[in-house]
Amino acid sequence: MDVRIDCYPTHEYAGYKFCRGRSLPFGATILPDGVNFSIYSSSATSCSIVLFRRAEAEPLVEIPFPDEFRIGNVYCMTIFDLDLEEIEYGYRFDGPWDPAAGHRFDRSKIVCDPYARAISGRDQWGQPPDWSISYPYRSRAVLNDFDWEGDSPLEHAFDDLVIYEMHVRGFTAHPSSGVSAPGTFAAIREKIPYLKELGVNCVELLPIFEFDEWDNTHRNPETGATLLNYWGYSTLGFFAPKAGYAAAGTSGMQLEELKALIKALHAEGIEVILDVVFNHTAEGDHRGPTISFRGIDNRAFYLLSPEGYYHNFSGCGNSVNCNHPVVRDLIIDCLRYWVSECHIDGFRFDLASVLSRDQNGVPLANPPLLESISHDSVLSKCKLIAEAWDAAGLYQVGSFPNYGRWAEWNGKYRDCIRRFLRGDAGQVRHVAQCISGSPELYSRRGPAASVNFITSHDGFTLMDLFSYNEKHNEANGENNLDGSNDNYSCNFGQEGPASDPQLQALRLRMVKNALCILMLSRGVPMILMGDELGRTQSGNNNAYCQDNPLSWMDWSCLETHYELFRFTAAMIKFRAAHRVLRANFHYRGCDWTGSGKPDIGFHGVKMFAPDFSETSRSLAFLICGAHMPTREPDIYVAMNMHWDTLAFEVPPCAPCERWKVIVNTSMPSPEDFLEPQHAAPLQGNQIIVGGRSIMVLVACESEFKSGSSEHVSKN
Amino acid sequence: MNVQSTKRKDVVVVSLKGRIDTTAAARLRKEAASIVGVAERIVVDLSEVSYLSSAGMRLLLLLYRYFLANSARCVLMGISDELVRLMSHTGFLGFFKVVNTKEEALQLLS
Numbered sequence: 132m133d134v135r136i137d138c139y140p141t142h143e144y145a146g147y148k149f150c151r152g153r154s155l156p157f158g159a160t161i162l163p164d165g166v167n168f169s170i171y172s173s174s175a176t177s178c179s180i181v182l183f184r185r186a187e188a189e190p191l192v193e194i195p196f197p198d199e200f201r202i203g204n205v206y207c208m209t210i211f212d213l214d215l216e217e218i219e220y221g222y223r224f225d226g227p228w229d230p231a232a233g234h235r236f237d238r239s240k241i242v243c244d245p246y247a248r249a250i251s252g253r254d255q256w257g258q259p260p261d262w263s264i265s266y267p268y269r270s271r272a273v274l275n276d277f278d279w280e281g282d283s284p285l286e287h288a289f290d291d292l293v294i295y296e297m298h299v300r301g302f303t304a305h306p307s308s309g310v311s312a313p314g315t316f317a318a319i320r321e322k323i324p325y326l327k328e329l330g331v332n333c334v335e336l337l338p339i340f341e342f343d344e345w346d347n348t349h350r351n352p353e354t355g356a357t358l359l360n361y362w363g364y365s366t367l368g369f370f371a372p373k374a375g376y377a378a379a380g381t382s383g384m385q386l387e388e389l390k391a392l393i394k395a396l397h398a399e400g401i402e403v404i405l406d407v408v409f410n411h412t413a414e415g416d417h418r419g420p421t422i423s424f425r426g427i428d429n430r431a432f433y434l435l436s437p438e439g440y441y442h443n444f445s446g447c448g449n450s451v452n453c454n455h456p457v458v459r460d461l462i463i464d465c466l467r468y469w470v471s472e473c474h475i476d477g478f479r480f481d482l483a484s485v486l487s488r489d490q491n492g493v494p495l496a497n498p499p500l501l502e503s504i505s506h507d508s509v510l511s512k513c514k515l516i517a518e519a520w521d522a523a524g525l526y527q528v529g530s531f532p533n534y535g536r537w538a539e540w541n542g543k544y545r546d547c548i549r550r551f552l553r554g555d556a557g558q559v560r561h562v563a564q565c566i567s568g569s570p571e572l573y574s575r576r577g578p579a580a581s582v583n584f585i586t587s588h589d590g591f592t593l594m595d596l597f598s599y600n601e602k603h604n605e606a607n608g609e610n611n612l613d614g615s616n617d618n619y620s621c622n623f624g625q626e627g628p629a630s631d632p633q634l635q636a637l638r639l640r641m642v643k644n645a646l647c648i649l650m651l652s653r654g655v656p657m658i659l660m661g662d663e664l665g666r667t668q669s670g671n672n673n674a675y676c677q678d679n680p681l682s683w684m685d686w687s688c689l690e691t692h693y694e695l696f697r698f699t700a701a702m703i704k705f706r707a708a709h710r711v712l713r714a715n716f717h718y719r720g721c722d723w724t725g726s727g728k729p730d731i732g733f734h735g736v737k738m739f740a741p742d743f744s745e746t747s748r749s750l751a752f753l754i755c756g757a758h759m760p761t762r763e764p765d766i767y768v769a770m771n772m773h774w775d776t777l778a779f780e781v782p783p784c785a786p787c788e789r790w791k792v793i794v795n796t797s798m799p800s801p802e803d804f805l806e807p808q809h810a811a812p813l814q815g816n817q818i819i820v821g822g823r824s825i826m827v828l829v830a831c832e833s834e835f836k837s838g839s840s841e842h843v844s845k846n
Numbered sequence: 847m848n849v850q851s852t853k854r855k856d857v858v859v860v861s862l863k864g865r866i867d868t869t870a871a872a873r874l875r876k877e878a879a880s881i882v883g884v885a886e887r888i889v890v891d892l893s894e895v896s897y898l899s900s901a902g903m904r905l906l907l908l909l910y911r912y913f914l915a916n917s918a919r920c921v922l923m924g925i926s927d928e929l930v931r932l933m934s935h936t937g938f939l940g941f942f943k944v945v946n947t948k949e950e951a952l953q954l955l956s
Contacts (some may be wrong), residue, residue: 214868216899274900278907278941317935380937384900391937 133720134163144194147182147502151200152207156395157464158246158274158370159220165211166272168220170244171204171457172428174234175226178206181241181266183219188264190241193223216383219251219269220244224426230417230439233430242426244270246460247368249386250341256300256314256375257359257678260345260434268422269368271383275472279389284476285402286512287332289538289579290715293659293703294404295331296587299339299376300361300678302660307686312378316385316392323399329663329696330518330703333402335479338363339389341371342413347676351607352556358608358676362588364481365413365447367422369465386473393474402476404514405469409462410485410521412771415448416441431457434492442492444485446522453486459500462486467509477514479540484521487532494525498532505534516540516582517617529572533580538655539571541581548648549596551748552641554772554823559747563733564723566752568653570717579715581654585645586662589615591672593662596620596626597641603670606677614673627670636799639665640823643698643796643803644770647825650702651712651768663699664688694800701804705827709766711759718754726757728765738782748773749820752781756830764788765830771820779818784830792829793831797821807831849874851881857952858885863894866902874905887955888913889948893924903938910942921951922939 141146152167153160160167168180179195196206206222221243226236226521241590243250247270253260260267303310303318310318319334326334342363349358363373374380377388393403412432414425417440424432434442434450441449452458469475480486487498504510518529519539528542544565551558568578587595591602600622604614629635642665649656661684668674674682689696706712718731733741734751741750749771756763767790769779784790789812794804797820799838807829820826848863860881866874874881878889882888890909892898898906906922913920921943925933933939945951 216868216901274904276904277937311931312935315935379932382900382932382936384932384936386938387900387938391935394937 132360134293138162138164138209138600139281145192147192147194148212148226149194149208149210151197152209154202154205154207155833156246157771158244159203159270161215161272161274162209165209166213166215166640167207167209169205169207170246170427172206172224172226173204173431173457174428175236177225178207179223180210181223182213183221183269184264185217185219186679211842214218215274215588216274219271221266221270233435234437235421235425237421237426240421240426241266242369242421243268243423245368245423246370246464247271248273248275248370249383250368250371251374251383253341253343253345254374254380254383255338256380257344260343268341273383273386275386279390279394279474281614282394282397282474284470284474284513285397285400286476287402288715289514289655290713292333292402292405292514292653292655293331293706294333294335294582295326295329295660296335296337296584296657297660298337298362298588298682299373301683304678305680305683305685308684309686314376315378316376316388317378320392320395323395323401326401327399328705329700332400332617333404333476333659334396335404335406335657337760338366338408338481339373339376339408340369340408341367341373342680343367344375344620345510346413348633349676351606353606360676361678362675364675367413368410369407369409369461370468377509388475399473402514403474403815404477404479404516405475406464406479406481408481409451409453410482411445411447411449411451419448423525428457431455433589434488434490435645441475442525443527444488444492444521445482449489450485452490453500454495455488457498459503462500463503463507466504470509470513475513475601477516479516479518481518482521483517483519483531484527487525487527496532501532501537502534504695505536514753529569533576535576538580538582540587541572541583541654543572544569544581544583544652544654545585545587546617546619548645552585552645552648552770553597553619553621554774555619556748557745559741559750560743562750563741563743563752563766566648566711567651567718567731577715578653578713578717579655582657583649583652583654584657584659585649586659587657588659589673590779591620591670592659593666594638594664594665594667595670595672596645597638598622598667599670600626601670602672604673606681607673608676611816614671617671628667635657637823639695640796641765642695644772644823644825646699646702647794647796647827648770650706651766651827653713653717656706658699660684661688663696665692665695694803699803702794705804709756709763710761711756711763711766714759722734724757724758726755728755728757730755732782734779734782736777736779738780749777751779767828767830768825769818769820770825772823774822776822777820779820779826780820781813781816781828783816787833788830789833790828792818792826793829794825794827796826797824847873849877849881851883853883853885856888857889857955858882858884859889859891859948861889861891861894865897866895866905867897867899867901868901871899871901871905874909878909882913882918886918888920889916889923889951889955891923892928892929894928895926899931899933903933903936907938907941919955921945921954923948923951
């Protein structure tokens with residue numbers, strides 16, 4: 132018996148029964164007895180749907196949409212009695228080939244549904260494809276009745292986050308990971324205890340939308356091996372999780388596996404942010420393949436020059452026409468899908484400045500897409516993070532259209548802290564800004580608008596930052612011309628790995644210094660996967676095509692670099708314990724609670740005398756815990772990026788308190804980080820901070836009821 | 847797919863064989879009540895299942911919950927290693943009580 136009174140076959144074609152469908156929602160929607168297919172094209176002259184049996188080269192059937200099945204510019208049809216698990220589908224459009232007018236219809240191509248919830252064709256990572264297949268990336272309809280058992284996005288306060296930027300495959304692909312299915316969503320689930328121990332409460336996944344890892348054309352110059360597109364900033368479909376990232380991808384169950392991962396991460400208090408790439412697609416420029424958008428409505432989906440060529444604001448051949456009303460809807464539908472169906476907690480928008488350009492490519496002050504995202508009902512609590520620049524010179528760090536919602540990758544923080552760390556002069560004044568959450572950039576938006584990072588997937592790893600002066604990208608097959616030249620890195624005397632224990636120790640110390648500053652800064656810290664284990668990419672600062680141990684996380688480093696892991700976890704815990712470090716308001720530099728101290732006071736080797744001069748390489752500061760409602764202990768930090776030892780005068784703490792040295796990066800483990808109960812009270816009012824080292828002191832309640840002699844001398 | 851149901855004392859063993867895909871799942875859904883009849887303890891034997899699709903996995907969970915809702919206790923038995931992995935990766939395994947042998951099943955159900 133039917134379930135609905137309006138859903139029964141009215142037409143038949145080659146044995147397939149169907150009726151006019153519903154125009155909304157777009158994509159393939161599963162109904163009790165059939166599947167509703169709906170797709171938009173403003174300029175096509177006709178459309179047909181092509182059905183395949185799974186993985187077979189020849190189609191089962193191609194059903195033209197009868198004229199009366201078009202509503203507006205939407206073609207819709209409900210087909211009955213399809214075995215969802217065995218069916219793949221695509222569309223064939225007819226329309227003008229007139230590039231100057233923006234049209235590039237190609238009747239010979241079958242195109243993928245932009246709303247496809249799954250795309251098959253690259254079901255297993257790295258499996259060499261059958262290049263003879265004419266329709267390689269195929270849309271699939273999938274069941275969405277995952278049982279979340281009460282889970283929902285976590286909605287952590289933004290200022291409480293510690294983000295861990297992770298590559299799904301790279302996290303566990305290394306044989307040392309010891310997981311059941313290396314390189315997959317399921318494997319991350321197995322490693323949740325590790326993330327818990329590290330203390331991060333958010334993972335940001337590099338692109339997980341379906342892409343073709345085989346779309347890279349470069350070869351390793353030494354071995355001749357094909358280099359895969361490992362990062363995947365090359366989207367085939369915005370609604371489809373990458374099958375090759377799922378152990379169950381060959382069973383078509385990548386969506387379930389991803390959801391199971393998100394649910395498990397949420398159960399442990401870890402949010403999931405997706406790195407989303409809306410600025411361009413995998414179709415490249417006019418020489419690129421017709422996969423989907425180009426063959427459906429080229430003029431709507433892409434930014435085109437007056438001659439009909441592709442604007443290239445992304446550096447990847449094309450630019451999505453993000454502020455076209457139809458594309459805007461697609462992007463909003465997509466984000467809503469990931470939040471409502473998959474419980475994603477936030478998004479990091481790759482080259483987000485492209486999203487602020489109008490249909491001619493001109494930056495807008497009030498871009499409709501960004502406004503819509505910012506005020507969207509479903510997206511109202513999710514994190515929005517912009518990579519606030521694009522590849523055509525638009526640089527909006529501090530000025531990205533934000534509607535009070537958006538945070539930014541703070542590229543200025545990255546560059547400033549790097550330069551300070553390596554000992555550049557003239558940075559100290561900017562460092563004070565960075566520590567404070569960059570008020571000069573985000574005065575109205577608060578520190579949580581600043582995602583602070585020193586390393587990301589794009590560039591050197593943290594250990595490489597202190598091991599290489601220059602990038603070493605020869606293995607990428609582009610004659611070392613790819614990747615950034617402005618790394619603000621320093622090898623401290625020898626390019627690459629060092630056998631000298633002193634140099635090794637210095638580099639380790641520099642890594643600790645970096646992590647220490649990151650965790651002490653207001654704003655939202657982001658750590659790059661593996662930096663807590665001293666991960667190296669042998670100087671490669673653009674490992675987008677290195678699907679091998681060069682970029683994979685080596686889990687044996689948990690033993691060899693346990694000291695660094697311990698330090699990182701301890702610093703994350705320290706940040707979590709001291710809310711004053713992550714409060715979502717900027718320091719004012721004055722006393723506004725009557726505590727007798729400013730909320731942050733800067734000092735130098737002499738107290739109250741910070742050296743902001745052009746030759747300065749050191750800075751100390753005292754953070755007043757009494758400026759928090761919870762009345763936290765004061766924290767004093769002395770950062771010495773001078774090569775030589777400096778003595779810092781430490782401001783006195785309250786009579787009932789004693790300073791304890793918690794962090795000293797010049798000390799070996801475990802004295803690089805001591806819990807307060809294991810730390811001895813400071814004697815005197817001076818600390819000796821080693822060259823290129825940081826010390827962190829916390830005012831702890833004195834064990835003596837009345838002030839001891841040392842105490843008196845301090846006051 | 848082939849379904850066999852045997853009752854010994856108050857334990858019903860439902861043996862599924864072959865491929866559990868969309869078609870099989872649809873059939874099982876319709877026949878669930880009649881396959882089991884009235885039982886308090888149910889063992890679903892999957893040792894001869896060669897293929898379990900996404901729809902098949904969903905049906906297993908629906909069956910399992912149907913049994914529980916009808917006051918029966920239920921376990922899955924004899925799932926191949928490959929299927930255990932697939933069910934684990936996709937998050938389904940955690941919903942079920944799973945055993946390897948009939949003895950374990952009876953012990954768990956008693």
